[in-house]
Amino acid sequence: MSIPTQLKYTKSHEWVKPEADGTVTIGVTHHAQELLGDMVFVELPQTGRQLTQKEECAVAESVKAAADVYAPISGEVIAVNSGLESEPEKINQDAYSAWLFKLKPSNPAELDALLDAAAYAELLENEDH
DSSP states (O other), X not given: OOXXXXXXXXXXXXXXXXOTTSXXXXXXXXXXXXXXXXXXXXXXXXTTOEEOTTOEEEEEEESSOEEEEEOSSOEEXXXXXXXXXXXXXXXXXXXXXXXXXXXXXXXXXXXXXXXXXXXXXXHHHHHTO
């Protein structure tokens, strides 16, 4: 499994893509969708909602379980991928293109504390043992 190096990661298996305009795009990692299995439902946060770092803000539901998605950083939800509501299986097909929501960060320094690809790979290795 390849872990995209241009992304940041959380210990709770969200990925974060810093965008050129200062916003961030957020989704769940390939590892997370593998653990969950076939996705059947996604509940996304409301546009305009203010999130604080580590706040539960979305739900990814599969045939096996429902998992909370946490805000990797604080900010305002500026867009959601509403296409996932009718096609949640896109997360299984390509977790790194099936983004969940976009944030305008209120504290961009929080990005610095997220894991890089190497640290996330190490986290996964340690989880498997």
